[in-house]
Amino acid sequence: MAGAGDGDDEVQWCFSQVKGAFDDDIAEADIISTVEFSHSGELLATGDKGGRVVIFQQDPESKSQPLCRGQYNVYSTFQSHEPEFDYLKSLEIEEKINKIRWLPQKNAAQFLLSTNDKTIKLWKISERDKRPEGYNLKEDDGRYRDPSSVTALRVPVFQPMDLMVEASPRRVFANAHTYHINSISVNSDNETYLSADDLRINLWHLEITDRSFNIVDIKPANMEELTEVITAAEFHPHQCNTFVYSSSKGTIRLCDMRASALCDQHSKLFEEQEDPSRRSFFSEIISSISDVKFSHSGRYMMTRDYLSVKIWDLNMESRPVETYQVHEYLRSKLCSLYENDCILMRCVHEYLRSKLCSLYENDCIFDKFECCWSGDDSVVMTGSYNNFFRMFERGGRQDVTLEASREVSQPLMVLKPRRVCAGGKRRKDEVGVDSLDFSRKILHTTWHPHDNIIAVATTNNLYIFQDKC
């Protein structure tokens, strides 16, 4: 049974595996930008800044293994996207993989969608463990035989070979987005999917690459009037006509595609009125939603803004049913989290000029954290700084902070709950707010659909944890 332990049993999370090198010098191309379990949980895909996709496959369970669940090992690696150059705008298009979404499995092959800022690709991952041998006109190495040397006919047979996993691009969905794609979501009809950029959402058919339908467009006629952008979008898990999209102003709009072709008019608007006593100049920035995810049941959805995770009942638009504070102690630090790149720019001009571009985008207050549901929707998880990640049991029962760190990288090592000291006397195990490492953040997390296995991405490492069995 996935999710939190039953009754009095508290789930204890243990280290299972870590992928990626523990170098101090991290190559930018190795920075993990997305993580996603497949629908069965057997496969785990990661995308990185270098445009590569790495797929891990779970070994079948074996009683001889120390952990009661199979380990994840590399199954396939391929270059999904290459850097491109937009000649019209004189801009380079990054090859960084923004999102990966698996399609439900229909046959022996697996399919996934991967996207960078501009182009979505459908990849087929298939296994080959046999090859035909004994052709009449060709040698086994492929050379053609001289027809006159053929004296007898034989039937080619399949011979077993070492397993080979091939990834081939089956569709390329390009040229439909002016702005940067932030989300893709496969519809429950398994025929269509949506892709969302900052201002528009397009609907595609998986078979058709030269056409897409625009279903949401929030671009103002005059770009100077722009005050809100789309930050994430997702299809409902069961209702193929319903999708939601979140905005930088902290609102979520639910749209019904049956209502009209262009879903600029929402069916429902989810927005929580802000507490006027907490208002500051950063209120809008921290209310910007970085991720939205439906629960598996389809009854709830979860949103992640800078400081909190909110769970909404689709039947109630006025406020969330549950709110969990991820790192409330950062509320008093918002100014420095906003300006830390500004200060950097002054000094960096001397010290680190070669990193001008990447550092500028480093102001923490704009970090986009993702969130995810456990398989049974009873626990939600999201990342934080200092390589901490947080889990919240629904119903406000319990929450825990855990850390993905090198120190806990032996199999079966139990993760100890961490605590951040917001002020006052710091206890022995606690980490002070001012000692948090803001360069080590967990933005991407994913939970196995049926089991208590989680994958958590630090900058360039993928940690896999599971509950103690």
Next chain:
Amino acid sequence: MFSKGTKRKFPDGGEELPEEGLPSSNEELASASYSLQRQSLLDMSLIKLQLCHMLVEPNLCRSVLIANTVRQIQEEMTHDGSWQTAAMIEAIAAAGSGCSGAGAPPERLVATEVLCRPGREMTGGSDAEPKLFSVMGYDGCREEEVVAVEEDSICSEAASNVCLSGSMGHCWERGVLRGERELDSRLGAPDEDVDVEEEDEEEEDNDLEGCRDEGEAKATRQVFGTFEIKNSHPGPESALEELFSDVDPSYYDLDTVLTGMQAAPKIGPYDLLDSLSQSHSPSSLGSAANCRSDLNELDHIMEIIVGS
């Protein structure tokens, strides 16, 4: 710093709500501190917007959020009438400090002006260039911590920023004063939210108000206007070239200053800054030759970014 008590928006026509039981001088102090902090945030946001515009392909979401922050501050400042007051204060301060940026070309971006001026202190004060938004100011201001502000590390850092913003603000205005006036006529009507009063006694106030407002409107226009089609107009590129032509050998004397800054008390979120700056030992900047090769490297990188 925006401590909890001072985060409120100003109520209609009023001063900031004072805490009960405080003497009036503390009220004024808190109010002044809030205004300065707000000014600092405004300046910082404008720099971000302009830097954003300089870079290859800005993140739209981020730019929108920063621009909205700028608008909010501007609205609040207009609303409580401190818009003009701030301009006047800075005009007086600017007059006193002797900063001058007259003759700065119109295309010069505010951010480059601010970030790339060599330190006055380094050059012995004979330099006519405006004061650097500099580390010296950062350290020098620590004593001027405002009493009413909460005592935690971020607040003390913000108080320093307050001083910084003061120095940056007036130099910034000075620097773009003439340039913005020219731009003003070229770009047309200023942002409708703020009226540029033309019957102002002090011409400087008028200029400052107009150019600050114009600067923001321009920054916002620039940010979003170019999202459609990335123009290859000479503005950003020439500003970038200015960025590097400006740097003179006196810049290298910042070494000692920056080394000194590393010894200053560290603030939590600045661990990032520290870890980054520690990766480059001060000795790497010790020689002028290293700096020159760094500059060449930077030139090269900026060329790539600009796509020349």
